[in-house]
Amino acid sequence: MSSGRPVRHFLRDDDLSAAEQARVLALAAELATNRLARRPLDGPRAVAVLFDKPSLRTRVSFSVGIAELGGYPLVIDAGGTHAGRGEAVEDVARVLSRQVAAIAWRTFAQDQLAAMAAASRVPVVNALTNEFHPCQVLADLLTIQQAYGRLAGLTLTFLGDGSSNMAHSYLLGGATAGLHVRICAPAAYWPSADVVATAAAIAGRTGGSVLVTADTAAGCTDADVLATDVWTSMGQEGQEGARSEVMVPYSLDAAKLAAASAYCRVLHCLPAHRGQEITAEVIDGPASLVFEQSENRLHAQKALLCFLLEQAAG
Numbered sequence: 653m654s655s656g657r658p659v660r661h662f663l664r665d666d667d668l669s670a671a672e673q674a675r676v677l678a679l680a681a682e683l684a685t686n687r688l689a690r691r692p693l694d695g696p697r698a699v700a701v702l703f704d705k706p707s708l709r710t711r712v713s714f715s716v717g718i719a720e721l722g723g724y725p726l727v728i729d730a731g732g733t734h735a736g737r738g739e740a741v742e743d744v745a746r747v748l749s750r751q752v753a754a755i756a757w758r759t760f761a762q763d764q765l766a767a768m769a770a771a772s773r774v775p776v777v778n779a780l781t782n783e784f785h786p787c788q789v790l791a792d793l794l795t796i797q798q799a800y801g802r803l804a805g806l807t808l809t810f811l812g813d814g815s816s817n818m819a820h821s822y823l824l825g826g827a828t829a830g831l832h833v834r835i836c837a838p839a840a841y842w843p844s845a846d847v848v849a850t851a852a853a854i855a856g857r858t859g860g861s862v863l864v865t866a867d868t869a870a871g872c873t874d875a876d877v878l879a880t881d882v883w884t885s886m887g888q889e890g891q892e893g894a895r896s897e898v899m900v901p902y903s904l905d906a907a908k909l910a911a912a913s914a915y916c917r918v919l920h921c922l923p924a925h926r927g928q929e930i931t932a933e934v935i936d937g938p939a940s941l942v943f944e945q946s947e948n949r950l951h952a953q954k955a956l957l958c959f960l961l962e963q964a965a966g
């Protein structure tokens with residue numbers, strides 16, 4: 653039943669204010685220790701989870717999470733629908749939002765996701781686009797909070813493809829949490845200027861900061877968290893050679909970890925390519941939190957769905 657309030661969506665990291673992000677992370681921490689504490693989808697009510705790109709972690713964590721919230725995960729591969737044959741995204745939204753409580757969509761262009769949200773009567777969640785991966789960064793923030801007991805004032809450095817969805821989401825989500833976010837990338841792969849400017853404005857309000865640099869020493873020195881991701885994202889196949897050539901100096905290796913703070917933790921959203929963007933020694937070493945990070949997709953997305961459904965209920 654509609655509350656008459658505007659439907660809240662989570663399309664980019666800055667769709668949550670700093671207070672809302674803190675509230676979602678606090679609930680995620682609670683759900684990590686008591687997985688069945690919240691049952692807003694009891695009935696069960698269905699949540700549609702649509703995939704236009706491959707996935708393991710997102711598929712599993714949304715499916716398990718929706719079930720644990722009392723609901724039914726309706727996982728749809730776009731290749732098995734009319735979406736791949738040109739059905740209007742607005743029509744997909746209208747059909748789904750008469751039958752499901754929320755929609756999560758992994759797709760290519762952010763503007764298509766925004767079009768879906770504009771036509772939807774239920775919350776729409778970004779399960780990864782070319783531009784942003786905000787559910788992953790919510791999980792990463794939970795992981796950092798679990799490791800350090802806090803977020804504001806810590807320094808997180810992302811190494812590698814600074815123009816990627818993960819870099820953009822670290823900028824917006826990290827700045828919202830009051831982190832000092834450093835993007836350390838070759839100059840040809842720096843983030844969108846718009847995203848950097850938005851992140852800097854958010855950081856100005858939260859006490860964080862933003863730095864974009866090609867200098868690995870400036871990027872890594874005294875960092876509390878070092879993060880990376882694949883050098884060639886989904887949809888960029890064919891660019892591997894050119895990307896690898898310039899990104900080798902940004903590989904997350906033991907030397908960069910040694911330059912960081914003594915307690916520095918390592919994140920990678922997976923899947924990983926050992927020997928490329930991260931060495932086996934680092935990802936399989938004691939500083940690595942990558943599997944905690946992977947599990948935290950479950951807790952963070954459940955908390956996010958609780959928040960969005962509460963907003964919808966009024």
Ligand code: CP
Nearest residue numbers: 707708709710921922
């Ligand atoms: N990190 C992440 O989104 O993993 P999947 O692509 O397997 O969902």
